[in-house]
Amino acid sequence: xxxxxxxxxxxxxxxxxxxxxxxxxxxxxxxxxxxxxxxxxxxxxxxxxxxxxxxxxxxxxxxxxxxxxxxxxxxxxxxxxxxxxxxxxxxxxxxxxxxxxxxxxxxxxxxxxx
Amino acid sequence: xxxxxxxxxxxxxxxxxxxxxxxxxxxxxxxxxxxxxxxxxxxxxxxxxxxxxxxxxxxxxxxxxxxxxxxxxxxxxxxxxxxxxxxxxxxxxxxxxxxxxxxxxxxxxxxx
Numbered sequence: 001x002x003x004x005x006x007x008x009x010x011x012x013x014x015x016x017x018x019x020x021x022x023x024x025x026x027x028x029x030x031x032x033x034x035x036x037x038x039x040x041x042x043x044x045x046x047x048x049x050x051x052x053x054x055x056x057x058x059x060x061x062x063x064x065x066x067x068x069x070x071x072x073x074x075x076x077x078x079x080x081x082x083x084x085x086x087x088x089x090x091x092x093x094x095x096x097x098x099x100x101x102x103x104x105x106x107x108x109x110x111x112x113x114x
Numbered sequence: 115x116x117x118x119x120x121x122x123x124x125x126x127x128x129x130x131x132x133x134x135x136x137x138x139x140x141x142x143x144x145x146x147x148x149x150x151x152x153x154x155x156x157x158x159x160x161x162x163x164x165x166x167x168x169x170x171x172x173x174x175x176x177x178x179x180x181x182x183x184x185x186x187x188x189x190x191x192x193x194x195x196x197x198x199x200x201x202x203x204x205x206x207x208x209x210x211x212x213x214x215x216x217x218x219x220x221x222x223x224x225x226x
Contacts, residue, residue, distance in 0.1 A: 043118070044204075046214070090156070102159040103159075105157050
């Protein structure tokens with residue numbers, strides 16, 4: 001069966017520090033991968049999605065970037081964190097080629113920028 | 115403008131009550147509507163709806179879609195404390211990459 005792992009679960013970082021969140025998927029090949037952010041009391045906002053290695057689409061202009069160095073690895077990064085980057089970050093995957101299929105989410109990383 | 119609007123934003127009920135959660139949407143090329151339950155961490159998938167008028171059911175939960183009026187409802191009967199969660203509605207548009215647009219969610223609290 002397929003599983004998705006995200007780490008770390010929680011993170012407290014000072015303003016101006018770098019960020020790296022990692023997500024890996026097991027049990028499937030060529031997945032679509034996504035990064036969402038959930039602010040308190042808000043829905044999930046799509047940040048990035050990827051349909052293949054090195055293929056990243058950004059949905060909103062921001063202080064973050066994403067990379068997909070391997071088929072089942074998706075990384076969210078920032079060179080310098082802002083206070084507004086605080087939130088709950090969720091990685092998700094869906095099967096490639098099955099566009100009408102649900103997304104499956106990891107357990108998320110709660111980021112607090114101080 | 116919000117493409118997916120959920121109501122109510124929050125709800126408190128007692129065990130045994132029946133609740134109805136609402137989701138209205140406005141997208142150009144609708145493909146499907148999805149419901150998720152989020153407790154502490156990962157949203158977990160409940161239903162995917164693509165056709166109007168066909169009820170999807172799983173235990174005490176059921177959902178239906180109205181593509182003419184552009185809304186969906188999620189019903190929970192005989193609520194239990196374990197139903198307490200944030201319920202998220204999302205819409206998938208016909209577009210490359212299977213990207214979901216989420217509503218803000220409904221916070222449900224079931225009191226014993």
